[in-house]
Amino acid sequence: MYLYLLIYPYDGHHGNTRVCEIPYPNQIFAMKRILAQISVSLAHSIRDLTPIVAVIAVFQLLVLKQPIPNLLEMLWGLLLVLLGLTFFIQGLKLGLFPIGESLAWNFAEKGSLPWLLIFAFALGFGTTIAEPALIAVANETAMVAAMGGWIENQPQAQQHYAHGLRVTVALSVGCAVVIGVLRILLGWPIQYLIIFGYLGVVLATAFAPPEIIGIAYDSGGVTTSTITVPLVASLGIGLASSIEGRNPVTDGFGMIALASLTPMMFVMVYGALL
Amino acid sequence: MTAYLQSLWSTLLSTLTDVLPIILILVGFQAFVLRRRIANLPKVVLGFLLVVLGLTLFLEGLDHALFPIGKLMAQQLTTPEFLGLAGEDSVRKWQDFIWVYGFAFTIGFASSIAEPSVMAVALKASEISGGTIQPGGLRVAVALGAALGITLGAFRIISGIPIQHFIIPGYILVLIQTWLAPRGIIALAYDSGGVTTSTVTVPLVTALGLGLSSHIPGRSPMVDGFGLIALTCLFPIMTVLGYAQLGHWRVRRANRSRKTLENP
Numbered sequence: 356m357y358l359y360l361l362i363y364p365y366d367g368h369h370g371n372t373r374v375c376e377i378p379y380p381n382q383i384f385a386m387k388r389i390l391a392q393i394s395v396s397l398a399h400s401i402r403d404l405t406p407i408v409a410v411i412a413v414f415q416l417l418v419l420k421q422p423i424p425n426l427l428e429m430l431w432g433l434l435l436v437l438l439g440l441t442f443f444i445q446g447l448k449l450g451l452f453p454i455g456e457s458l459a460w461n462f463a464e465k466g467s468l469p470w471l472l473i474f475a476f477a478l479g480f481g482t483t484i485a486e487p488a489l490i491a492v493a494n495e496t497a498m499v500a501a502m503g504g505w506i507e508n509q510p511q512a513q514q515h516y517a518h519g520l521r522v523t524v525a526l527s528v529g530c531a532v533v534i535g536v537l538r539i540l541l542g543w544p545i546q547y548l549i550i551f552g553y554l555g556v557v558l559a560t561a562f563a564p565p566e567i568i569g570i571a572y573d574s575g576g577v578t579t580s581t582i583t584v585p586l587v588a589s590l591g592i593g594l595a596s597s598i599e600g601r602n603p604v605t606d607g608f609g610m611i612a613l614a615s616l617t618p619m620m621f622v623m624v625y626g627a628l629l
Numbered sequence: 630m631t632a633y634l635q636s637l638w639s640t641l642l643s644t645l646t647d648v649l650p651i652i653l654i655l656v657g658f659q660a661f662v663l664r665r666r667i668a669n670l671p672k673v674v675l676g677f678l679l680v681v682l683g684l685t686l687f688l689e690g691l692d693h694a695l696f697p698i699g700k701l702m703a704q705q706l707t708t709p710e711f712l713g714l715a716g717e718d719s720v721r722k723w724q725d726f727i728w729v730y731g732f733a734f735t736i737g738f739a740s741s742i743a744e745p746s747v748m749a750v751a752l753k754a755s756e757i758s759g760g761t762i763q764p765g766g767l768r769v770a771v772a773l774g775a776a777l778g779i780t781l782g783a784f785r786i787i788s789g790i791p792i793q794h795f796i797i798p799g800y801i802l803v804l805i806q807t808w809l810a811p812r813g814i815i816a817l818a819y820d821s822g823g824v825t826t827s828t829v830t831v832p833l834v835t836a837l838g839l840g841l842s843s844h845i846p847g848r849s850p851m852v853d854g855f856g857l858i859a860l861t862c863l864f865p866i867m868t869v870l871g872y873a874q875l876g877h878w879r880v881r882r883a884n885r886s887r888k889t890l891e892n893p
Contacts (some may be wrong), residue, residue: 389675399745403829406739411698414732419705425697432694435686440828443683450676454655454667461663474658481651487684488831490647491691495832496855499839503851545816546807553800560793569792569855576862577831579823582651584746612819615862 393445400440408433443487447582455482455586456593463593468540472533478590479532479614482583483525489577493517493524496570505566519625524574527621528614532587535610539594539601545609552616559623567626574622575615584611641685648681691832699836706732707844723788729841733783736833737776737861741825747771750821754873757813761876770872774865775825779834781864782857786841789848792856799863806870811877818869822862834858 415423423429455478462474483489497517501508506516538548560568591610595601659665667673705711706729741747751764751771785795807815826834834857842854 385672389672402743402745403827406743407736407829407833410732410735410739411702414702414706414728414735418728418731419702419711421705421711423701429694429698432690432692432697435690436694436829437690439683439685439687439690441683442679443687446676446679446681446683448676450673450680451651451655453669454659454673458655458658458663462658470662474662477654477658481654485648485651485680485684487687488826488828490684491688491696491832492835495696495835495839499850499854503849505851545819549807549819550804553804557797557800560797565791566851569852569859572792572796572859573835573855573857576823576826576858580826580831581828584823609816609819611823612816615823619859 389445389449392448393441396445396448397437397441399444400437403440404433404437444581447585451582452585456589459586459590460593460597463590464597471536475532475536475590476529478586479529479583480525482586483528483578484521485582486578486580488580489521489524489574492573492577493520496520500566503566519629520570520574520622523621523625524578524618527617528578528583528587530621531614531617532590532610534617535587535591535613536594538609538613539591539598542601545612548609548613549616552613552620556616556619556623559620559627563623563627567623567629571619571622571626574618578618579611579615583614587611587614637685637689640689641681644681644685644688648677648684652677687828695829695832696836699833700840702732703729703837703840704844707841723784726783726787729783729787730780733779733837733857734776736830736837737779738772740827740830741775741865742768742772744825744827746824746827747821750817750824754814754817754869757817758811758873758876761811761880762814762873763876766876767869767872770868771821771825771865774822774868775861777868778860778862778864779857782838782860783841785856785860786838786848786853787845789853792859795856796859796863799860799867803863803866803870806867806874810870810874814870814873818866818873821869822864822866825865826858826861830861831858834861 415421458474459478462471494513494517497506497513497520500506500516501513506512534548537543538545559571563571587610656667659667707726711728712725747768748764751767754767755762755764781795785792810818835855838857839850839854842848842850842852848854
């Protein structure tokens with residue numbers, strides 16, 4: 356009844372398998388189709404959570420053998436995580452991904468260079484600001500920083516710190532996407548950019564205060580997640596396939612690698628300036 | 630109950646401001662730069678509403694589930710009673726925390742072996758390599774990398790060695806491997822690092838690190854608590870490049886021995 360066609364064999368992150376459905380004229384069918392898609396997303400979220408819950412359960416029952424305080428609250432929280440992830444991913448598929456991808460392909464195909472670069476930066480920045488894992492980790496970091504006396508122990512100071520961290524990371528991802536676009540246009544090999552990136556990280560580490568280094572290194576891995584990966588990858592793949600002599604597979608990727616390098620440098624600079 | 634609803638409401642409001650930039654960017658570019666109408670507007674609006682609702686529930690759930698679970702595990706795995714050590718002040722060595730490493734390894738392996746994006750990357754890589762890389766083997770390589778990364782990260786937190794002493798040598802090793810590895814696999818190998826850390830794993834692993842560093846005497850969460858994610862991203866790059874290299878060598882050796890058989 357529902358025909359799903361996989362557009363991309365490579366799928367950036369869990370559950371983001373881009374599908375293109377055969378449109379149904381009937382409104383009821385459309386609603387039914389959305390409900391069916393939600394149940395598929397729910398199945399994906401369950402598949403994502405199951406291994407983690409299973410490992411924790413095994414360790415709790417067989418190794419630790421200690422009671423879990425607030426078990427009910429935790430189960431309720433898990434249910435919220437499950438539902439939240441399902442709605443979030445389904446919403447991305449209905450709204451953000453189709454628009455983002457068609458924009459990415461359009462700009463890649465014929466956009467003027469300045470607009471392409473502005474779009475690349477905006478895409479990297481906007482997707483990173485909305486990235487769930489980054490929001491969560493930034494808030495947690497602000498709490499730790501406040502408890503450790505690194506910043507003032509006040510909600511406002513914490514919010515300010517978490518916000519600053521996220522904007523820094525988002526700026527860095529925006530820059531990474533711009534560099535990635537230039538790389539594909541000019542045909543720079545990815546290895547050299549990575550080597551320069553690593554050197555930059557090593558250099559920044561030498562000057563950064565020790566309290567920021569761990570967070571900076573982690574922020575690289577946190578950013579490349581649910582929203583950023585599919586949209587940024589589709590810009591890369593679209594660009595590589597629209598330029599003669601570029602291979603979408605080997606040239607389209609690598610943007611994610613850049614997007615996990617620049618946040619480390621930017622966050623260390625942020626920490627040094629703070 | 631009212632306090633709970635209030636926290637839900639404030640999460641909803643802050644989520645709106647989080648999602649607003651990307652909506653403005655996409656709609657703005659669509660309307661003012663490309664000057665096109667948005668196809669299927671009701672569907673797109675429903676999508677945005679679901680994103681805001683989903684993100685709110687997810688962040689609310691994290692505070693009640695994944696963050697507390699990660700911290701609880703860290704705390705229970707490091708109590709003196711569980712470690713079988715007498716008083717609080719008895720000296721603890723890094724070998725005493727064997728179950729912490731066990732937990733870190735299992736959680737890293739389990740969460741990445743079934744990750745759909747890892748499977749997708751594995752299939753793609755086997756296609757590029759022309760059969761020298763098996764998708765199953767590559768998935769194990771990625772999962773092993775993630776597991777080793779978290780385990781080493783836990784060891785680092787327990788021993789208090791600065792994170793850069795692991796990351797910088799790791800980079801050097803990756804650069805050497807990049808130089809040796811088959812060209813086509815490089816970009817995919819780099820991307821496989823970021824792919825393992827999903828939206829669910831990141832908060833749990835972060836909480837584990839912060840929990841460990843706050844329960845082990847002499848460690849501070851700010852200096853020692855982070856770095857698990859970074860190592861989880863770095864190690865799969867190494868294991869994937871290593872695995873590709875291994876397949877490459879194996880094929881070369883098979884070809885060479887065939888040649889010596891043909892013209893002895």
